[in-house]
Amino acid sequence: MEKTQEQSSPQTFTSRLNSNRSFRKFIRHKPALVGLAIIILLILIAIFAPVIAPFEYDAQDFSSIRLPPSADHLFGTDKYGRDVFSRVVYGSRIALMVASLVVVIELVLGVTLGMMAGYFGGKVDTLISGFTDMVWAFPPLILALGLISAIGAGLVNVVIAIAITxxxxxxxxxxxxxxxxxxxxxxxxxIAIGETNSSILARYILPNIIAPNLVLATLTIPAAILTTSALSFLGFGAQPPSPDWGAILNEGREFLRDAWWISTFPGIAILLTTLAFNFLGDGLRDVFDPKQTVQ
Amino acid sequence: MTLLEIKNLHLQFQSDEGLALVLDGINFDIKKGETLGLVGESGCGKSVTGLSVLRLIPTPPGEITEGEIIFEGENLLEKSAKEMQNIRGGRIAMIFQDPMVSLNPVYTIGDQIAEAIDLHQPKGITSTWDGVVEALDSVQIADPESRAHNYPHQFSGGMRQRGMIAMMLSCRPSLLIADEPTTALDVTVQAQVLQVIADLQKELGMAVILITHNLGVVAESCDRVAVMYAGTIAEIADVEKLFENPKHPYTRGLLGAIPRADRDMNDLAIIEGSVPNHVNPPKGCRFHPRCKEAMDICRIEKPTDVDLGEDHIVACHLYG
Structure with a gap:
């Protein structure tokens, strides 16, 4: 018994991904593969940031202010002489951390409430669905801005605000x-073998609703990264000298005409990351839901 | 000895068109070790009767308004939700029509059987895993030890239905409700599944309620038959008596509609009309608009059960 449970509990969607047809379908989905490659690269960059970055992200050097890209400073330097490349590299840590935290919180909140609404129905459903629609009706960025003005700026509060909205x-x-x-x-x-409600939800329903939520999660990550960057750009998120991509973008804004590199490179990083997650999400959706495939 | 007795069971569903009286006072009993066939057209209330026994009717919209379901001397309608959970799977088991979808796709067959065993901890099983292997072996799955590690999609349709039976019978219930267990299977597999159920029934001494619309299956495997029509029981009798000497006009119509190799296909009897609407059922006997022998009283008064002796019961004014 022990043996079987170990073998068979955690492979809900992996077993499906491993099954030949789905896997081949995923392999054939070129954009998804490109997306996956970029994401893996990004994760590696985030992990090995201290090795990759030639400078500390907050190391100022007033002898080399706003230098254009060169061999020493791949992405140039900003107004304090900080190496933009190093800042962008460290910024990947913030982007990934915030995005995954947001998605985990959203998953826990959304899936729990959704399961209760769907399973119990009736008044519970009316109440939860009504609340869900109400939250959905707000534009997330505006609501997040409102929340942050209430609870204060900072990355942790950004995570909370985005997740809640x-x-x-x-x-x-x-x-x-x-x-x-x-x-x-x-x-x-x-139910006919005598399972309880909680066991039905955990063992019978939850494992079978992971796939669509996983796709949604992958597609939510870029939105979370964008919103974080937007909030940081507006000064509500990461506080200086934190190298959040949105914050770097904002710092370079006033020099856009003479030092385009300060804003451009974090912008490209945001673009590539969101694009990669979107590609991957599309690919996963096609694998899990053949009916939506457009080919 | 009576194992289950259903007395005057009334079940209604709240629907958009109004109140639907889906079961209108049904009575029957089943003895230990016996097989009772429950036959009738689609929508006559066979399946909801089975679900009522396990209290699996979704409430709302469904509601049992009257009647008793006495199982081993206790009224199931008075049990708490918790007590019902112990009865389900432990003392009464149910198998469903479509084996393709009645197993959880994300766990192995062995895991699912183990779950049932762990829930009820039946006597005489030394370890859960032995119970799993034994259960699969008892439904004639070859190489049960390694097959237990398979997922439902690795089983064929007939194997899945047998796996389902293994899961339901692993806890040795005293009553099995089989809701069209063979409808989704092809004929050779049907015979195999029915044989497995019959063997296990003998071995465990359990009673079976076999819900089906296949009269061939009934003739083959049941001791007694209850013929249902539009939420009522038209006739109950021993299987031979019912097939040889059907009393209710509906039963006669049903038996007349079976094609036989030794007769001309064009002589098949037809029961005119279709199953009545449950929201506005015909007054009096629910079968009277389609009955060739309907009398005046049939349009006014609901027939009561008439005992013709030797456990042959018919609800028809012809015999009142």
Missing amino acids: SWAPFSRVTRAKVLSMKEREFVEAG
């Missing part, structure tokens, strides 16, 4: 999926 899609997707899942016969069979 944009979990609604997870709740919706989960609820819809649970509604169709709970009518399936294996769930009924589970």
